[in-house]
Amino acid sequence: MSNALKDYLDFCQNRVERALESRLPNENLLPQKLHRAMRYTVLDGGKRMRPMLTYCTGKTLGIAPEALDGAACAVEFIHVYSLIHDDLPAMDDDDLRRGKATCHVAFDEATAILTGDALQALAFEILANDPSITATPEGRLKMISILTKASGSQGMVGGQAIDLESVGTRLTLPELENMHIHKTGALIRASVNMATLAKADLDPDVAKKLDNYAKCIGLSFQVKDDILDEESDTATLGKTQGKDKDNDKPTYPALLGMAGAKQKAQELHELALVNLKIFGSEADLLRDLSLYIIQRDH
DSSP: OOOHHHHHHHHHHHEEEEEEESOOOTTEEEESHHHHHHHHHSSSOOOOOHHHHHHHHHHHHOOOOOGGGHHHHHHHHHHHHHHHTTTTTTTTTTSSSSTTEEEHHHHOHHHHHHHHHHHHHHHHHHHOOTTOOOOOOHHHHHHHHEEEEEHHTTTTTHHHHHHHHHHTTOOOHHHHOOOOHIIIIHHHHHHHHHHHHHHHOOOHHHHHHHHHHHHHHHHHHHHHHHHHHHHHHHHSSSSSSSSSHTTOOOHHHHHHHHHHHHHHHHEEEEEHHHTTTTTTTTGHHHHHHHHHHHOOOO
């Protein structure tokens, strides 16, 4: 990771942590258990990759980070809600996430379901009302529309449904990519696209290139996750290592072999860079972030 990227990611992590904390309900407010669970699952954990993408895209476009706090929090709340539900016994039945007990283990299953529901609702409340968002009313409405689609049956939830239906089957490469374009990629694309909507006069061709970039890194992120699920360890990952393989889920290494999966990640990174050729040095953080995604160890 370049020093410039490390410094900016540290800045983003610190910024979004404060922004998330300030937008979560105080745990002393009723219902206290639910609010404790919301704060437990959101704060002090995770790479914050999606908010980082929002801030890095904004920096590329000359948008001040304070104008993106609301969008960055909204996408992270949706991501955390998805992790809570993904870890439930009815789904992946996992007991470790971000290095600590999953929500249903730390609290109980009913509270975990309600925590995910509450975070999802909070995300859209922020996009509708948060004063930090300086987009035009039309832009704010488009942000809500983008995150709604990325979260629903044509996005993340649909991808999870395909994932559950695919256990024990051997998908083709296009089928596997379609699953992850929805399950992982949709929210990553939304993270970038909500930043582009914060710039009212942005050239549509520029927005399209950034969307294509996001599509590439959304897939490369999942390819690398599949690789780490086999090559890393539980302590480093902060979640149970080898779970996908043990559950006979379709993965890139299973389909392409480990060498093939690593080559696929590299190809997606290179394609992501092609979409940034219209930019100069102002997009270096996005270039470095794409490389970091395929080189990370957790």
